[in-house]
Amino acid sequence: MSETISGAVADALRQYVARIERLKEEITALNEDVSGVYKEAKATGFDTKALKMLVAERAKDPRALQELNELVEMYRAAIDGTNVAIACMHTRTVA
Amino acid sequence: MSETISGAVADALRQYVARIERLKEEITALNEDVSGVYKEAKATGFDTKALKMLVAERAKDPRALQELNELVEMYRAAIDGTNVAIACMHTRTVA
Amino acid sequence: MSETISGAVADALRQYVARIERLKEEITALNEDVSGVYKEAKATGFDTKALKMLVAERAKDPRALQELNELVEMYRAAIDGTNVAIACMHTRTVA
Amino acid sequence: MSETISGAVADALRQYVARIERLKEEITALNEDVSGVYKEAKATGFDTKALKMLVAERAKDPRALQELNELVEMYRAAIDGTNVAIACMHTRTVA
DNA sequence: ACGCAACGCATCCGCC
DNA sequence: GGCGGATGCGTTGCGT
Numbered sequence A, B, C, D: 001m002s003e004t005i006s007g008a009v010a011d012a013l014r015q016y017v018a019r020i021e022r023l024k025e026e027i028t029a030l031n032e033d034v035s036g037v038y039k040e041a042k043a044t045g046f047d048t049k050a051l052k053m054l055v056a057e058r059a060k061d062p063r064a065l066q067e068l069n070e071l072v073e074m075y076r077a078a079i080d081g082t083n084v085a086i087a088c089m090h091t092r093t094v095a
Numbered sequence E: 001a002c003g004c005a006a007c008g009c010a011t012c013c014g015c016c
Numbered sequence F: 001g002g003c004g005g006a007t008g009c010g011t012t013g014c015g016t
Helices: A007-043 A048-059 A062-079 B007-043 B048-059 B062-079 C007-043 C048-059 C062-079 D007-043 D048-058 D062-079
Strands: none
Touching (some): A007 A048, A007 C062, A048 D062, A062 C007, B048 C062, B062 D007, C007 C048, C007 D048
């Protein structure tokens, strides 16, 4: 009997699984809604891919984004031979 | 003027983006809820990884799942040398 | 001049990028080879999905795998009402 | 006996699996090499994230990339109220 | 603080 | 040509 655990634990497990599955259903529904909106947008003449990029972009912290872009640009410039001042190579936090 | 489009299109765009962002927020919230449940479960002594596998498993069609598992088992047996009748190599739909 | 860095850094950058791109090319080629093998297998009558699962399974540590599966099975049993002794709820490392 | 298949099939299966696993090993090795290069680069003072973005960017068709970026920019402008001519809403292939 | 592993997203390919 | 599934990438959170 020592290693056997009462059915209360099983009940708890059931509850957890039920709650998770409920939430997942809702999430699935919302994801379908998102897809729906993209389809609508597409039907109206918008480019889905660009739209997604726009949304993703807006979801990010603009500061960090810009910093990163600048860094990438710097690297690209360095590689392209354009010897445009590889300054501040080392990441500097904005402020 | 020919290539310029009226502001109504911009409005439509704004609407789409707003709807999508709204939905995404809700999804994020629900995902956090899911995480919360997993944490609770973990605190109660359950193994998170196993729980996730269980939930994932339950989300799948049991029929298809079983069929696939049987096939995999058959292949594994064949490889392990155990020459357990490699019958029905070709996928057969259950019924 | 203080913030400008010599071209040696640019050279290093070029080297890194070149090495990475070279490696990525090789990886791409190998991935295509893998796809090729799967196609061959499929043409011979094997089920691609099952094959992939088999390969994935073999790639994992059998010990950990089995332990996890047992745990999942235990949870499932508990949920299914089958009150098959929920013993050792808490993860026990094998040895 | 009708449903039993000769061991030749098992052999074929073994061959396929062996080939796949071999290829996967090589791929894994190369991926580790890539990681190694990133670590080297990081140790030299480069920002890994930016480096990855640079590599990803270079891997894409520059034409398509630029077009997409322009589209995104146009959308963003439209949303920002800046009523910068939403012309050519509909994707135009460059040439 | 770093490295690792799971999660979610974006891309690509095969199917319909 | 569109859709769904499968794969790979990038990100985030966790454990060390």
